[in-house]
Amino acid sequence: MNDAIPFDASQTFVGGCWRAGASGQLLPLANPSDGSELTRIARGGAADIDAAVAAARAALAGPWGSLTAAERGRVLLKMSARVLEQADLLARLEALDVGKPLKQARADAVALARYLEFYGGAADKVMGETIPFANGYVALTLREPHGVTAHIVPWNYPMQIIGRSVGAALAMGNACVLKPAEEACLTALAFARIAGECGLPAGALNVVPGLGEEAGAALSSHPGINHISFTGSVAVGSLIQAAAAGNAVPVTLELGGKSPQVVFADADLDAALPFLVNAGIQNAGQTCSAASRILVERPVFDEVVRRMAERYRALKIGPALDDLDVGPVISARQREVVMGYLEVVKASGLAVAAAAPMPPSLPRGGYYVPPTLVAEVQPDHRIAQEEIFGPVQAVIPFEGEAQALAIANGTPFGLVAGVWTRDGGRALRMARRLHAGQVFVNNYGAGGGVELPFGGVKHSGHGREKGFEALYGFSSLKTVAIKHD
Numbered sequence: 001m002n003d004a005i006p007f008d009a010s011q012t013f014v015g016g017c018w019r020a021g022a023s024g025q026l027l028p029l030a031n032p033s034d035g036s037e038l039t040r041i042a043r044g045g046a047a048d049i050d051a052a053v054a055a056a057r058a059a060l061a062g063p064w065g066s067l068t069a070a071e072r073g074r075v076l077l078k079m080s081a082r083v084l085e086q087a088d089l090l091a092r093l094e095a096l097d098v099g100k101p102l103k104q105a106r107a108d109a110v111a112l113a114r115y116l117e118f119y120g121g122a123a124d125k126v127m128g129e130t131i132p133f134a135n136g137y138v139a140l141t142l143r144e145p146h147g148v149t150a151h152i153v154p155w156n157y158p159m160q161i162i163g164r165s166v167g168a169a170l171a172m173g174n175a176c177v178l179k180p181a182e183e184a185c186l187t188a189l190a191f192a193r194i195a196g197e198c199g200l201p202a203g204a205l206n207v208v209p210g211l212g213e214e215a216g217a218a219l220s221s222h223p224g225i226n227h228i229s230f231t232g233s234v235a236v237g238s239l240i241q242a243a244a245a246g247n248a249v250p251v252t253l254e255l256g257g258k259s260p261q262v263v264f265a266d267a268d269l270d271a272a273l274p275f276l277v278n279a280g281i282q283n284a285g286q287t288c289s290a291a292s293r294i295l296v297e298r299p300v301f302d303e304v305v306r307r308m309a310e311r312y313r314a315l316k317i318g319p320a321l322d323d324l325d326v327g328p329v330i331s332a333r334q335r336e337v338v339m340g341y342l343e344v345v346k347a348s349g350l351a352v353a354a355a356a357p358m359p360p361s362l363p364r365g366g367y368y369v370p371p372t373l374v375a376e377v378q379p380d381h382r383i384a385q386e387e388i389f390g391p392v393q394a395v396i397p398f399e400g401e402a403q404a405l406a407i408a409n410g411t412p413f414g415l416v417a418g419v420w421t422r423d424g425g426r427a428l429r430m431a432r433r434l435h436a437g438q439v440f441v442n443n444y445g446a447g448g449g450v451e452l453p454f455g456g457v458k459h460s461g462h463g464r465e466k467g468f469e470a471l472y473g474f475s476s477l478k479t480v481a482i483k484h485d
């Protein structure tokens with residue numbers, strides 16, 4: 001066992017018990033900071049998913065299903081407090097597993113606690129309605145859990161995505177089967193331990209690690225599930241939607257993005273600058289809502305590029321536990337993808353405005369890429385159209401509001417957008433016309449915004465998580481019409 005991981009990470013969590021995967025096979029989990037093997041995880045498969053779905057079904061028929069909404073909320077609040085108590089441990093596990101700098105991992109642990117706090121508090125505040133209907137009737141609506149919910153999670157923000165997805169599903173009384181990503185699942189396992197310690201009834205949360213095409217595919221196509229929440233790539237999202245169609249179950253897809261921040265010449269550049277850069281390099285750019293396109297109005301274009309470039313040159317890169325600005329990307333494969341895009345930049349003669357220095361002391365086996373700022377990018381260039389999922393930002397000039405909108409909306413994605421301007425009317429016009437599930441004016445990301453519904457349009461997906469909206473998504477509405485005379 002690795003000393004940094006204070007539990008056996010090779011098991012599944014099903015029906016409140018830790019057990020080896022049915023196949024007995026294990027998968028190596030790499031440390032992206034140096035390429036070493038951190039530990040081994042279970043290679044869960046169809047038999048483990050069957051057992052997890054059965055355990056979840058039994059929980060709904062048993063103690064979990066009989067808790068009141070307030071009681072469910074109290075368990076989540078207890079889990080929230082426990083996550084905070086263990087924030088240092090969780091942050092360390094996430095940093096080792098994902099490669100993100102420790103302070104970013106700690107912020108994710110705090111966000112997980114906040115999701116559980118928000119949804120714990122909300123559990124008993126989801127109301128139905130009474131409906132004015134025909135004489136002699138009382139008509140009302142009830143919000144009921146779907147039943148067994150499947151949660152397929154990527155590797156970039158495991159704690160945050162588990163918090164928003166599993167937290168909301170449990171608050172509504174669903175029983176969850178969680179399939180974490182094969183590249184990073186230590187905090188999913190730690191979360192299951194916390195759930196057990198805090199008295200979450202057996203089977204309400206089940207965790208089956210494994211490969212996407214094995215455990216993930218078995219879960220998404222399982223006839224015993226009633227809802228799927230998927231966060232990940234567009235390609236896999238399409239497969240998930242097809243699998244959901246096979247069983248006629250609802251699905252929430254949180255997919256990728258090519259999110260723009262639009263900077264008008266009248267913007268407060270001092271306020272904008274940190275957001276422009278951080279939203280591109282945070283988590284080494286492996287963020288679905290990364291601002292990978294920065295659109296800048298011509299009169300301030302050179303100034304913005306110059307000031308962003310200064311920040312890039314000052315970025316410090318290193319192993320996650322050194323807690324610098326940027327860590328490695330998740331895997332050798334992801335590193336190849338990002339380096340491939342940097343080759344495309346070079347081959348098309350684009351101007352690299354700045355690349356962060358790569359210190360010679362970086363561990364040789366680590367998956368590091370140089371954060372790179374590319375200026376004067378044409379809106380239809382590949383690096384302005386495709387999700388790179390690495391610390392590479394394209395800066396695109398524009399002239400006037402209409403062109404800004406056309407460029408901002410001119411990709412297949414529509415997850416998040418930012419607008420920087422001192423003109424209130426323009427801010428509102430842009431907010432209305434941008435194709436995005438969230439628009440931020442004179443900020444970006446609203447510090448995480450647990451309360452704010454989140455999700456995409458176009459290829460960024462559909463359905464909403466976070467905020468109260470997620471509770472509606474994780475429940476189905478029943479209408480009851482009572483004839484009384």
Ligand code: NAD
Pocket residue numbers: 152153154155156157179180181182210211212213215216217218220231232233234236237239240253254255256257287288289387389415460461
């Ligand atoms: P991915 O789609 O490869 O994997 C995501 C999850 O799906 C993993 O758990 C994986 O094991 C599973 N999976 C893979 N193949 C499967 C299959 N055939 N059937 C069922 N499950 C399968 O994505 P990734 O590379 O891990 O994550 C990066 C992508 O996720 C990016 O495109 C990013 O934008 C997106 N993302 C979106 C959000 C959001 O909220 N919109 C958040 C984070 C990441």
